Structures are given as C-alpha cells and as structure tokens.
Amino acid sequence: MRATLLDAPRQVSLADVPDPAVQAPTDAVVRVVASCICGSDLWPYRGVAERPPGIRIGHEFVGVVEEVGADVGSVAPGDFVVAPFVWSDGTCVHCRAGFQTSCLHGGGWGSPDREGLLVDGGQGERVRVPQADGTLVPTPEPPDPALVPALLALSDVMGTGHHAALAAGVREGSTVVVVGDGAVGLCGVLASSRLGAERVVLMSRHAPRQDLGRRFGATDVVAERGDEGVERVLELTGGVGADAVLECVGTSQSMEQAVRSARPGATVGYVGVPYGEAPLRAMFGANVGLRGGVAPVRRYLPELLEDVLAGQLDPGPVFDLELPLDRVADGYAAMDERRAVKVLLRP
Amino acid sequence: MRATLLDAPRQVSLADVPDPAVQAPTDAVVRVVASCICGSDLWPYRGVAERPPGIRIGHEFVGVVEEVGADVGSVAPGDFVVAPFVWSDGTCVHCRAGFQTSCLHGGGWGSPDREGLLVDGGQGERVRVPQADGTLVPTPEPPDPALVPALLALSDVMGTGHHAALAAGVREGSTVVVVGDGAVGLCGVLASSRLGAERVVLMSRHAPRQDLGRRFGATDVVAERGDEGVERVLELTGGVGADAVLECVGTSQSMEQAVRSARPGATVGYVGVPYGEAPLRAMFGANVGLRGGVAPVRRYLPELLEDVLAGQLDPGPVFDLELPLDRVADGYAAMDERRAVKVLLRP
Known part of the structure; x- marks a missing residue:
C-alpha cells in the first residue's frame, strides 16, 4: 500500500510500504476512506519537533474495517469507523476516568506499539489499529458520503475544540474568547456555541477564517492582538473579561493573550x-x-458522532482544501503557508 | 504608634510612625491585637522581590475596631475583627463573583490607596482599613483569647490553604498530595482533611513539620523529592497519581513535583x-x-470563622513562635532560617 512519510523537514512523500495485517487478537485493519493533515503535523514538518527521517505521519482518519482479530467484539468487517488521534484499550484506570490519551497500554499512530510492531500512520491507504475495541467508534450504518468531512473532523479537531471548551468551563450563557483561528480554534467556536455560549469572540485577522468563525457561531471578531486585542476584549465585556477562554495555538504570545482576556477566576x-x-x-x-x-x-x-449523524453538528467546513492522497506534499505546503485551514486527503 | 518597616533586604525595624485616623467615610481604624509574618514577606525580606526602602510591611492581623467613618455599617468600635490579606469593597463585579483579590477599588496593606493615602501595614499597632464594610469580618462577640492564633491564621494561611484545596478540587474521598510544608502547606493539609479527603500525603523533610502535618490530618508523609518523591507518590496511589495536588511553594521544582504527582486529568x-x-x-x-x-x-x-468559633477548626498551631512586636526582626530571621514555621507578633 501507499503511505505518507516525513523524510526530512518540509519533505513528505508517498511511498510504497508493506500492507498492514492483524498481528494481535485485539487488532483491526481499516481501509482509510479519508484522512487529513493536522496543525500539529506542522511542528515536525517544520523541523521544530525532531523526528527520525522516514517516519510515518498522520493521526486522523475514518474508514471501513477490513479485518479484525479474534478478540475484537465492537467492530466487524464492513463497519464504517472513526478513529481518535491516539489508540487506547478503553479498560485501564485512566481510560475508565475518561483520559484515554493517558491509556496505560495505548499509543500514537505512526510509531511502534508496546510490542515494537509498527502502527501505521493515518495518512495512508490502510492502518493496523491496535486495541480496536477501545479505540474505534463505528457508525450504526454506512454514513452518507457527504458526512465524511464532518466525521473526519471528529477524529481530532472537533473533539479537541470541544475539550478546550469543556476545560474552560463554557456553559449556557457564557461569554467566551477563542484565541487561534486554525481548525481547532474554529471548532472551539462551534463547540462553545453548541454548549450554549451567549457570546463567542474569535480573535482572527484572516477574512476567510473570520467568515467561517461567524458561520460556526462567533458573535464578534477581534482582529487586534497584544495590548490592543486585550483592550478590545475588555471593551466587548464591559471591562470584566471573558468567562471562559479557549487557547488553541500554543505559543507564549497566544497564551498571554488568552490569560489577559479572562476575567478573574x-x-x-x-x-x-x-x-x-x-x-x-x-x-x-x-x-x-x-x-x-x-x-x-x-x-x-459517541456524543459528537450522534450530533453529526442527526444533522445537528457540522464541523466539516474546516476542510477548505481536498486533495488526492498522492498530492499530500501539496497539502502540507498549503497548510504551512496558511493557504488552507485544513486539508482533507482521499486515498 | 510603632510599625514595622522594611529598610533594606534582611533589615526590618520597628519605627515611630504617625497614628492612623479615619480619612474616608468608608474607613475604619483597627487596634492590632495580633499580627504575623508571612512566607511571602520573605521574598521582599530576602531582596528577591524589590521594594522601596522603608516600606511598611505585614498583611495579616486581627484586632479591635477603634473608630469608623460615617459610611461604615457592618463593624462598630469595640468589635473584634479579622482582616483578610487585601482590602476590597465587596460590591464590585469581581468581589460579587468571589474574587475580592481582584477588587476594582481594593489594594494591599502597606501601600498607598487609590487616593494616594498610605494604608498601614499589618505588623504595627494600628491600621487604617479602607473599605471597612467590604474588608473586615467581625466575630459575633469578643472571642476567647485562646482563639486568637486560630483567628489570625484565617487572615491568610488557612484561607489560602483552603483556596488551594478548592482549586485542586479536593472532595469527600479524595487522595491528595500537598507539596510544601510551610504554614500554607500545613493549612492545605488541614483544609483537605476538613473537605473530606480520605488520604492526604504531605511532602516534607522536616520532623516538626511532619508532626504538625500529621496532627492536621496527613495520613502519609513523603520525605523524598524529585524523581524519588514522584515514585513514592505513585507507589502510595497504586501507580495512578493523586486526585488533587496542592502546590504551596512557588518554585519550578515544587511545581514540577506537584504536576508529576497528579493523576491524568x-x-x-x-x-x-x-x-x-x-x-x-x-x-x-x-x-x-x-x-x-x-x-x-x-x-x-465567614465559613472558616464559624468553624473556628465552634471549635471544629484550629489552624492556630501553625504559629510555633510568638514574639512581642518589638522583636519583629528576630521573627523574620527565625522564619528566614526556617527555625520557625510562622511567627505571631503581639504589639
């Protein structure tokens, strides 16, 4: 099969690699229907996060189960599934507490599993999924193909925006500031709005992203940054500051912007x-x-999937560029140069 | 009257200063019955936090109201009062939200108020209290003198330990780790225990502080630090980590110790x-x-005061050295050299 490799900073290629197969009774093999490029993939792409040359990349995908191991019970061949951006057993103490990202027996796509066997990256044609029961979430029936972008967004950015909103304590009636107009920030706007926020202020200087933000529920857009940005937020909130702030960038500047936009407490x-x-x-x-x-x-x-299938939630528009998998390198360049918010790839 | 001045790093003196008087209709003047030295006073004492020479110092006191301005309604001359470590109007948007430390019209002891008039420090004989209604909390009747240390602890360290415990989400049945065995850390142990924590692990290497911690409700004491300290905490928590961690020091090391002792989430x-x-x-x-x-x-x-007066809460033992105010310099030296946990001063 073909899969994306990160050969060196700013060099990705689509290469022929061995076909994955079930290697443990808890494995499944999924044929990828759609995958995508994440803002966080840009850190290794740019060489800011160091990676061994030739490493597999991509951690977001939806697809159809092709094969399962003997111990897999929750998905079967033919099921359409959404994969979260890490795999987890679903049974350890941390999974049971809802922090599957800290699973004692889990890991990330594109790296070796606990037995040292490679787990494929998401930006390829097929993926061996360890701990399939704990990891994959199937749709009740094959979804309308038009829903694929929305479902794919659930594998990372929509759930991540939702996490930011929950962590910030967004609730009915909140005034929220969202710092960051990437796919996650935009999903944070959508999540805040879905949780009942009354006012959602998106910090953004980019017209297309401002527009998408408004479509996702932003009631105000602040283009200013630094002291001026904080001043604008204070103006909009009667001098008080926001009830909840979502920080969706990760730099010192964005963190400071976020903290200074928040009301005391x-x-x-x-x-x-x-x-x-x-x-x-x-x-x-x-x-x-x-x-x-x-x-x-x-x-x-499960909760977000239900809303998508019911037509009540559509994060799909975060994908503003769709490419065939063999143009993955163009996809990275487009995101690196901020020509695209998020790129969807079709094998 | 006499008041404590910080003349230069490691130099405090008791000096004659003007007697305070009511200057605004919202002021009160309080005769100090007891004050104390705070761990945070050591930062300017040591010169780590720069202060202008000769600045007044001290932000914790209990006393008796001597005089009130025309607009003061909640306290009257003769009332015994506890002062929190900042003054606040109690009516602004942040006070109403419970963050009186962010009061729009409040400030700290020992600095000029919004009108530029000096507000006395706590380590003196008398204090002009701005915004007396919003700031002071009276006892229903003159308290038993034996309760003075416990009441004084409410002006800062006990409320601060309680804040740490609430912020960390301590509740019935929690497993808690407390990093820091100073007065605040010890009060954090007491607060956690009061909130129903099942297990309270105090990180401490000092026998007298370990003993006081146990008296305050610590079920376990960990003397190790760094990697070994984290390993001990993991051992004590079945490899999971603590449900809630109180960080009561403020250094990078203590912060890391705290974070690594916490369970995911x-x-x-x-x-x-x-x-x-x-x-x-x-x-x-x-x-x-x-x-x-x-x-x-x-x-x-109000809540903690009720418990102290009911004999259900006694943070008083955090004071392990009591000195007359004119020996305030000895008190600072004792805390600086860690010979005392917390020093109580009697004018």
Whole structure:
C-alpha cells in the first residue's frame, strides 16, 4: 500500500510500504476512506519537533474495517469507523476516568506499539489499529458520503475544540474568547456555541477564517492582538473579561493573550501543543486557571458522532482544501503557508 | 504608634510612625491585637522581590475596631475583627463573583490607596482599613483569647490553604498530595482533611513539620523529592497519581513535583507566589490543570470563622513562635532560617 512519510523537514512523500495485517487478537485493519493533515503535523514538518527521517505521519482518519482479530467484539468487517488521534484499550484506570490519551497500554499512530510492531500512520491507504475495541467508534450504518468531512473532523479537531471548551468551563450563557483561528480554534467556536455560549469572540485577522468563525457561531471578531486585542476584549465585556477562554495555538504570545482576556477566576482551556510558556504571575494575580491538554477525543466521540449523524453538528467546513492522497506534499505546503485551514486527503 | 518597616533586604525595624485616623467615610481604624509574618514577606525580606526602602510591611492581623467613618455599617468600635490579606469593597463585579483579590477599588496593606493615602501595614499597632464594610469580618462577640492564633491564621494561611484545596478540587474521598510544608502547606493539609479527603500525603523533610502535618490530618508523609518523591507518590496511589495536588511553594521544582504527582486529568491547586515556571509539556500530556492564585480569603472568612468559633477548626498551631512586636526582626530571621514555621507578633 501507499503511505505518507516525513523524510526530512518540509519533505513528505508517498511511498510504497508493506500492507498492514492483524498481528494481535485485539487488532483491526481499516481501509482509510479519508484522512487529513493536522496543525500539529506542522511542528515536525517544520523541523521544530525532531523526528527520525522516514517516519510515518498522520493521526486522523475514518474508514471501513477490513479485518479484525479474534478478540475484537465492537467492530466487524464492513463497519464504517472513526478513529481518535491516539489508540487506547478503553479498560485501564485512566481510560475508565475518561483520559484515554493517558491509556496505560495505548499509543500514537505512526510509531511502534508496546510490542515494537509498527502502527501505521493515518495518512495512508490502510492502518493496523491496535486495541480496536477501545479505540474505534463505528457508525450504526454506512454514513452518507457527504458526512465524511464532518466525521473526519471528529477524529481530532472537533473533539479537541470541544475539550478546550469543556476545560474552560463554557456553559449556557457564557461569554467566551477563542484565541487561534486554525481548525481547532474554529471548532472551539462551534463547540462553545453548541454548549450554549451567549457570546463567542474569535480573535482572527484572516477574512476567510473570520467568515467561517461567524458561520460556526462567533458573535464578534477581534482582529487586534497584544495590548490592543486585550483592550478590545475588555471593551466587548464591559471591562470584566471573558468567562471562559479557549487557547488553541500554543505559543507564549497566544497564551498571554488568552490569560489577559479572562476575567478573574476564569479558566483558560488550552489545547494548542505548548511551544511557549504560561504567564504564571498574571495567572496567579487574577486567579486565572489553565486546564486542558491533549484531548481525550475518544471520550467525546459517541456524543459528537450522534450530533453529526442527526444533522445537528457540522464541523466539516474546516476542510477548505481536498486533495488526492498522492498530492499530500501539496497539502502540507498549503497548510504551512496558511493557504488552507485544513486539508482533507482521499486515498 | 510603632510599625514595622522594611529598610533594606534582611533589615526590618520597628519605627515611630504617625497614628492612623479615619480619612474616608468608608474607613475604619483597627487596634492590632495580633499580627504575623508571612512566607511571602520573605521574598521582599530576602531582596528577591524589590521594594522601596522603608516600606511598611505585614498583611495579616486581627484586632479591635477603634473608630469608623460615617459610611461604615457592618463593624462598630469595640468589635473584634479579622482582616483578610487585601482590602476590597465587596460590591464590585469581581468581589460579587468571589474574587475580592481582584477588587476594582481594593489594594494591599502597606501601600498607598487609590487616593494616594498610605494604608498601614499589618505588623504595627494600628491600621487604617479602607473599605471597612467590604474588608473586615467581625466575630459575633469578643472571642476567647485562646482563639486568637486560630483567628489570625484565617487572615491568610488557612484561607489560602483552603483556596488551594478548592482549586485542586479536593472532595469527600479524595487522595491528595500537598507539596510544601510551610504554614500554607500545613493549612492545605488541614483544609483537605476538613473537605473530606480520605488520604492526604504531605511532602516534607522536616520532623516538626511532619508532626504538625500529621496532627492536621496527613495520613502519609513523603520525605523524598524529585524523581524519588514522584515514585513514592505513585507507589502510595497504586501507580495512578493523586486526585488533587496542592502546590504551596512557588518554585519550578515544587511545581514540577506537584504536576508529576497528579493523576491524568487532575488539577494542581497552586497558591505559592510563583517564582518559577510551570512544566507545560508535562501538564499538557497528562491533562493536569493548574488553578489557584492569590486566595480570595474574604470569601472564605465567614465559613472558616464559624468553624473556628465552634471549635471544629484550629489552624492556630501553625504559629510555633510568638514574639512581642518589638522583636519583629528576630521573627523574620527565625522564619528566614526556617527555625520557625510562622511567627505571631503581639504589639
């Protein structure tokens, strides 16, 4: 089969690799129907996060189960499934507490599993899925192909935006500020709106992203940054600050923007992989909390899936560029240069 | 009257200063019955936090109201009162939300008020209290003198330990780790125990503090630090980590100790003024939140005061050295050299 490799910083290729097969009784093999490129894939792509050359890449996919091991009970060949961006057993103490991202027997796509056997990356034609019962979530019946983008968004960005909103304590009537207008930030807007936020302020300087933000429920857009951005947020909130802030970038600047936009006692829900520092003194003085991290998407999948299938939730529009898998390199370049919010790939 | 001045790093003196008087209709003047030295006073004492020479110091006191302005309604001359470690109007948007430490018209002891008039520090004979209605909490009747240490502890350390425990989400049955065996950490043990924690692990290497911790409800004491400390906590928690962690120091090391002691998804309640950094990557990976800050002690005072007066709560033993006010310099030296946990001063 063909799969995407990260050969070196800013060099991805589609290469022929061995076909995956069931190797443990808890495995499944999934034929990928659609996968995508994540903002967090750009860190290794840009060389900011170091990776061994030739590593498999991609951690978001939906597809159809082709084969299952003897111990797999929750999915069967032919099932359409959504995969969260990590795999997990669903039974360990951390999975049971809803933090499948800390699964004692789980791991990430594109790396060896606990037995040292490669687990395929998502940006390929097929994936061996370890711990299939704990990991995959099937749809009750084959979904309308038009829903594929929305379902694919559940594998990471929508669940991550939802995690940020829950971590920040968004609820009915909240005033929310979302820092970051990437796919996750935009899904954070959608999630906040879905949770009943009355006012959702998106910090964004990019017209197409502002428009999508408004479509997802943003009531206000603030293009200013730094001191001016904070001033605008304070103006919009009667000098008080936001009840909840979603930080969806991960730099020191965005973190500071988030903390200074929060009202005293509020929480910043952060889901941008942190490549910066938290402004601890400002947080301490105003009792602004910081909560979040790598989103336990698996926990949220059943609930969000139900809404998508019922036509009540559509994060699909975060994909503004669709390419065949053999143009994966163009997809990375488009996201790297911010020409695309998020790229969907079809094998 | 006499009041404590910080003349230079490691130099405090008791000096003659003007007697305070009511200057605004919302003021009260309180005769100090007891005050104390705070761990956070050691930062300016040591020169780590810079202060102008000769500044007044001290932010914890209990006393008797001597005089009130025309607009003061909640306290009257003769009332015994507890002062929280900042003053606040009790009516602004942040006070109403329970974050009196962010009061729009409040401030700290020992600094000028919004009109530029000096507000006395707590380590003196008398204090002009701005916004007396919003700030002071009276006891229903003159308290038993034996309760003075416990009541004084409510002005900061007990409320701060309680804040850490609430921020960390301590509840009935929790397994809690407390990092820091100073007065606040010890009060954090007491607060956790009061909130129903089943297991309270105090990280401490000092026998007298370990003993006091046990008296306050610690079920386990861990003397190890760093990797070994984390390993001990994991052993004690079946490899899972603590449900809630209280960080009561403020250094990078203590913050890391706290984060690594927490189970995935748990929250570190931090109340040590941060002089270090937060280990964001570790927090992110395990979804460990950070919440807390400067404690809104005023919010907690009525509830904690009731428990002290009912004989159900006694944080008084955190004071292990009592000195007359004119030996305040000895008190600072004793705390600086860790010969005393917390020093009570009697004018």
